[in-house]
Amino acid sequence: xxxxxxxxxxxxxxxxxxxxxxxxxxxxxxxxxxxxxxxxxxxxxxxxxxxxxxxxxxxxxxxxxxxxxxxxxxxxxxxxxxxxxxxxxxxxxxxxxxxxxxxxxxxxxxxxxxxxxxxxxxxxxxxxxxxxxxxxxxxxxxxxxxxxxxxxxxxxxxxxxxxxxxxxxxxxxxxxxxxxxxxxxxxxxx
Numbered sequence: 001x002x003x004x005x006x007x008x009x010x011x012x013x014x015x016x017x018x019x020x021x022x023x024x025x026x027x028x029x030x031x032x033x034x035x036x037x038x039x040x041x042x043x044x045x046x047x048x049x050x051x052x053x054x055x056x057x058x059x060x061x062x063x064x065x066x067x068x069x070x071x072x073x074x075x076x077x078x079x080x081x082x083x084x085x086x087x088x089x090x091x092x093x094x095x096x097x098x099x100x101x102x103x104x105x106x107x108x109x110x111x112x113x114x115x116x117x118x119x120x121x122x123x124x125x126x127x128x129x130x131x132x133x134x135x136x137x138x139x140x141x142x143x144x145x146x147x148x149x150x151x152x153x154x155x156x157x158x159x160x161x162x163x164x165x166x167x168x169x170x171x172x173x174x175x176x177x178x179x180x181x182x183x184x185x186x187x188x189x190x
Contacts, residue, residue: 039071078115136159
């Protein structure tokens with residue numbers, strides 16, 4: 001289902017950890033002008049049962065408290081239960097397929113194959129690829145400059161290469177190495 005500004009009501013972001021799946025979901029919610037009161041984030045690893053799914057459905061049917069839309073971000077959706085009877089993934093099928101006009105579902109997962117095929121098919125899937133080393137190197141360099149702790153190109157490149165295409169890992173490595181001498185920092189990136 002398409003809606004405001006051509007954004008589908010149900011989007012599944014897939015890809016490796018640290019690529020920005022949940023961040024993209026938050027950006028979309030912001031683009032839709034979803035208020036903080038109408039933005040609901042659920043961690044499928046912690047809130048994985050059928051009661052969580054039933055609560056989500058009830059909340060999705062209620063109109064927005066302020067603004068035009070309600071958005072639900074379900075992180076690690078693959079970890080929601082999928083038992084034969086009374087599972088969370090099956091419970092979500094109908095609401096994800098036919099959400100109210102004011103409701104958007106953005107889900108993120110590192111393991112889309114662990115979703116029930118029927119649930120997965122109800123989302124528009126957006127596959128995120130690892131970020132190119134050059135872009136990560138630029139990100140690391142720019143972040144170091146913003147923190148008034150410039151680093152060399154060789155360290156920025158080493159951090160980018162060691163991050164495996166993940167911005168989160170690259171920034172974590174930067175913060176672990178930024179105050180070290182270059183030789184020690186480069187050794188940590190190997």
